[in-house]
Amino acid sequence: MLRIHFTSDDLVRTRIVPAADPLWEIALSICRLAGRRGQAMFAEWRHQARDGLAKSDALDIVRRVLGPLYRGTSLFIPDFLTPPDSSLGLDAGVDAVLSTPRLLLRQELDKLAGLARTPTWAWGLADGRKDAFHDLRDGLYTYFDTALRPHWSNIQGMVDADRAMRGRAYLEGGVEAMLSSFRPAMSWESPVLTVAGHPVDRDVHLGGRGLVLIPSYFCWGAPVPLADPDLPQVLVYPIQRDRMLGVHKEHSEQQPGTPIGRLLGPTRAAILRATVNGATTSELARRHEISAPAVSQHTQVLREAGLIVSQRAGPSVIHTLTPLGRALLMGATMARGPFAGERRGDG
Structure with missing residues (x-):
């Protein structure tokens, strides 16, 4: 069991990284x-x-x-x-x-x-x-x-959806509500975050360093900390996955007749734009004045096209853009992921 002890300074300095690592x-x-x-x-x-x-x-x-x-x-x-x-x-x-x-x-x-x-x-x-x-x-x-x-586009899309869910918890109740959102992988009882499935019994006192949370597709079971408790602390946690990699082919071409080609309808395009910062099914229904079942039909098509991911958060389902969906809105032909513009050095 891993117990991470927070101070008030640690709560202020706790954050979730913006992308898959x-x-x-x-x-x-x-x-x-x-x-x-x-x-x-x-x-x-x-x-x-x-x-x-x-x-x-x-x-x-x-x-x-x-x-x-x-x-x-x-x-x-x-x-x-x-x-x-x-x-x-x-x-x-x-x-x-x-x-x-x-x-x-x-x-x-x-x-x-x-x-x-x-x-x-x-x-x-x-x-x-x-x-x-x-x-x-x-x-x-x-x-x-x-x-x-x-x-990578699918992985990043699911990380984005997980971050959107954590962000909503933060907006509704602050960092402690966000930490509480990690159940059952972790449990929060102020001022301690407990990882029950950790194979080593250990206490880590952050001492003002804060905690960096890293969402991961391939993390399985208990969240993973750094081995050295004296380093700036990170905790890698498993995201909620809405698909298995390799089963849903990632679409890179916008050809007529493919799921992406079906996005030409104005309502579906508007729903896609509305998921930029994450939106629930009921929010999309209210925003576009259509029924929740109609929204679900549109989001299913967008999900099949690899343009959004959908994650359940309690009674709600949150829909979030994937990098491919974001690239489509920007007029790009395909998502390049977080490595655009990078060049390998000879090192």
């Missing part, structure tokens, strides 16, 4: 790829990821480089693999990983060695060997491009 999703998806937890939810994604890695000849580098570091378990993920810079995008996160001081790298690898055998190549990181850093960089990019990038 690519390095945390890499770490936790590798756990899902190698482990058995969440088999039904991730079955189709797991099949597609393994098939894609095998076809691109990337399976070897993932097995040799990434697999031994993550070990297929979230019980211990070396903290240097999930830096806060990753919230700014994949390139920023990878640059931060590769810039980790050598002393810290050795300390993290020593921790890993205490739980399982650290791969031989990884000690080259602590020794400053360029080939080791190149292997890690190539492994991270190759895995993300093959296993996650094809689904």
